[in-house]
Amino acid sequence: MSTARKALIIGGGLAGPAAAMALRKAGVDATIYEARDAGAPIHGGGFNIATNGLDALAAIDALEATAGLGLPATRLAFYGAGGKRLGTVTTGLPAPGGQDTTSFKRRDLFLALQEEAARRGTETRYGKRLTGVEQDGGSVTARFADGSSATGDMLIGADGIHSAARQAIDPAAPSPRYTGLVSFGGFAPNPGLAPEPGLWKMAFGRRAFFGWFVPDETQVWWFVSLPSAVPLTRQQILADGIGAWGQRLAGLFEGENSPAAEIIAAQGEDIIVVGAEHDLPTVPTWQSGRALIIGDAAHAASTSSGQGASMALEDAVVLGQCLRDSDDPEQAFAAFVRLRKDRVAKIVALGAKTASSKASGPVGAFLRDSLMRFGFRFFYKPESAAWLLRSHLRWDDRVAA
Numbered sequence: 028m029s030t031a032r033k034a035l036i037i038g039g040g041l042a043g044p045a046a047a048m049a050l051r052k053a054g055v056d057a058t059i060y061e062a063r064d065a066g067a068p069i070h071g072g073g074f075n076i077a078t079n080g081l082d083a084l085a086a087i088d089a090l091e092a093t094a095g096l097g098l099p100a101t102r103l104a105f106y107g108a109g110g111k112r113l114g115t116v117t118t119g120l121p122a123p124g125g126q127d128t129t130s131f132k133r134r135d136l137f138l139a140l141q142e143e144a145a146r147r148g149t150e151t152r153y154g155k156r157l158t159g160v161e162q163d164g165g166s167v168t169a170r171f172a173d174g175s176s177a178t179g180d181m182l183i184g185a186d187g188i189h190s191a192a193r194q195a196i197d198p199a200a201p202s203p204r205y206t207g208l209v210s211f212g213g214f215a216p217n218p219g220l221a222p223e224p225g226l227w228k229m230a231f232g233r234r235a236f237f238g239w240f241v242p243d244e245t246q247v248w249w250f251v252s253l254p255s256a257v258p259l260t261r262q263q264i265l266a267d268g269i270g271a272w273g274q275r276l277a278g279l280f281e282g283e284n285s286p287a288a289e290i291i292a293a294q295g296e297d298i299i300v301v302g303a304e305h306d307l308p309t310v311p312t313w314q315s316g317r318a319l320i321i322g323d324a325a326h327a328a329s330t331s332s333g334q335g336a337s338m339a340l341e342d343a344v345v346l347g348q349c350l351r352d353s354d355d356p357e358q359a360f361a362a363f364v365r366l367r368k369d370r371v372a373k374i375v376a377l378g379a380k381t382a383s384s385k386a387s388g389p390v391g392a393f394l395r396d397s398l399m400r401f402g403f404r405f406f407y408k409p410e411s412a413a414w415l416l417r418s419h420l421r422w423d424d425r426v427a428a
Contacts (some may be wrong), residue, residue: 031056032054032055032180033055033057033058033179033180033181033184034047034054034055034056034057034058034060034179034180034181034182034183035057035058035060035167035169035177035178035179035181035183036050036057036058036059036060036064036182036185036189036191037060037169037182037183037184037185037186037189037190037191038059038061038184038185038186038192038322038324039059039060039061039063039141039151039153039236039422040185040186040187041136041137041140041322041336041339041340042185042321042322042323042324042339042342042343043061043183043185043186044059044137044140044141044144044149044343045057045084045087045140045144045339045340045343046145046183046185046321046342046343047059047085047086047087047129047147047149047317048088048089048116048140048143048144048147048149048173048343048347049087049343049344049346049347049348050106050175050183050346050347050350051147051148051149052087052088052347052351052422053347053348053350053351054350054351055181055350056148057149057151057183058149058151058152058177059144059149059150059151059152059153060151060152060155060157060169060177060343061151061153061154061373062154062155062156062173062186062191063153063154064153064154065154066151066155066191069085069137069138070133070134070183070213070261070299070301071132071133071134071299071301072132072133072213072250072299072301073130073131073132073133073212073214073240073248074127074130074131074133074211074248074330074335074336075118075129075130075227075333075336076097076128076129076131076336076337076340076418077118077119077121077128077134077333077334077337077415078119078121078125078126078127078416078417078419079334079337079341079415079417079418079419080121080214080334080336080337080338080340080341081121081128081129081262081337082122082125082418082419082420083123083196083340083341083344083420084316084340085125085126086344086420086422087142087343087347087422088101089143089242090126091397091425092139092140092142092143092390093129093131093136093139093140094140095140096131096132096136097129097130097136098129098130098224098240098242099127099129099130099224099225099227100128100129100223100227101117101118101119101127101129101157101226101239102115102116102117102128102224102225102226102227103115103116103117103118103227103228103229103375104225104226104227104228104229105229105230106228106229106230106231106284106285107189107231107233107291108233110230110283110284110285116334116412117123117412118416119369120192120256120269120410120412120413120417121301121415122220122419124219125357125419130227130240130242130366132214132401135408136177137160146295150198150353154169154173155171155172155173155175156172156173156191157169157170157171157172157184157186157191157192157195158170158171158172158191159195159330160192160194160195160196160318162315162316162317162318163179165180165317166178166179166180166317167180167182167316168182169180169319172190179238179325180317180356181317181318181319181356181360182190182317182318182319183195183319183320183346184318184319184320184321184324184325185320185321185324185339186305186324187323187324188305188306188307188323188324189203190279190320190323190324192318192320192324193310193320193324193325194315195318196312196315196318196319196320197311197312197315197322198314200310200311200312201307201308201309201310201311203260203305203306203307203327204305204306204307204308205302205303205305206304206305206306206329206379207254207255207256208236208252208253208254208255208303208304208329209252209253209255209259209264209301209303209304209353210250210251210252210253210259210274210300210301210302210303210304210330211250211251211253211276211296211298211299211300211301212248212250212251212298212299213247213248213249213250213291213297213298213299213300213306214247214249214292214294215246215247215249215290215294216245216246216247216293216294217241217246217247217293218243218247218286218289218290218293219243219293219387220241220247220290221241222241222242222243222244223241224242224243225242226241226383227239227240228240228285230283230285232279232280232283232285232287233274233282233283234253234254234279234280234293235251235252235253235279236251236252236253237249237250237251237252237255237280237285237287238250238251238252238284239285239286239287239290241401246251247290247293249287249290249291250301250307250331251276251279251287251291253279254306256304256426258302258303258305259302259303260302261300261301261302262301262302263302265300266401269298269300269383270296272298272300273291273292273294273295273296273298276291276292276298277292282427285415287362301374304329304330306327306328306375306378306379307325307326307375308375308376308379309325309372309375310325310326313325313360313363313364313368314361314364315359316357316358316364317356317357317358317360319360319363319364321339321342321343321346321363322338322339322343323335323339325342325371326338326367326371326372326374326375327375328371328374328375328377328378328379329375329379330376330378332374332375332377332378332416334374334377335378338371338374340366341370341418341420342363342367344420345363345366345367345420345426346359346363346421347422348422348424348425348426349362349363349366349426352425352426357361362426368427370418373414377415390427
């Protein structure tokens, strides 16, 4: 068990509370420092936690805290620009008795994990925007914009793709890369579509990419990925007026063989604006002494990968295991980097490839549809994704020195 007893965790979204629970299981106390004010709204639509991410939650005894919040989402069907079905894939490879891939509302899952971490004794301090990190021998000090500071035995940066901890650890760290897509979403009243539980549908429209999920007769979960030369922020879109944007989004799918326009119309003006999507192709430095970054702060994949949240949850478990099995935080962090870097690099590359296919021109769309149809017909096997989905972390697994 680690002899370092106190950790400062920067960021209270998904990776932060998960890391706090994993560290507590390893015998390390943690306090979370979150830039948002207490009670600030949590924005975001629906997203999947794949079987590997659910296994990570189970490894830190946190899966039960999400009971009743999500919906099974076990298959993805893809449709070409003309509306023809290209093929269907499975989204998870659960262990025997394990939970299959599940769709969650971002707010619901974040609150559930924050409340579970608090129940286990982790304090979250709000309004703490990180401005600097200092190390002195066996301690780390975080400095915040309000003039306060905190000192601990180690610091974990779990503050997302626009991480202040990443820049504090390495001022030369790369900035997030715009993927060429701007995203919107929502949870609309069902406008009369037949329920298809467990099935997400993805359509490569001529002007934008549309995904929808009809779990029952009352609701539809949906999102739009819109190719855009300009990385529009959420604030810029809201300044234009959400009503105008709703009409614009619905108009993108006029004349296409998908229910996108009627779903967006059913949403009205309660559209969730995500804004420009970014990823981090490579981050050379994850660790500096007793400071480390995890989750999107270290390896943000495009949302197209479907694995960003699951990778953050895997990070939390592996970090806890490394601290459990090493007396030295620096050695534990080095082991974590060694164990995680290659895996997440493959997933970031996969997400970038998928994102680029959403923004294809007419010729690219034809080639994409042809290749996908051919691949689904002759080459696709669920086991081909075993490297990704069948990463069944178990807490008792030991970390090699």
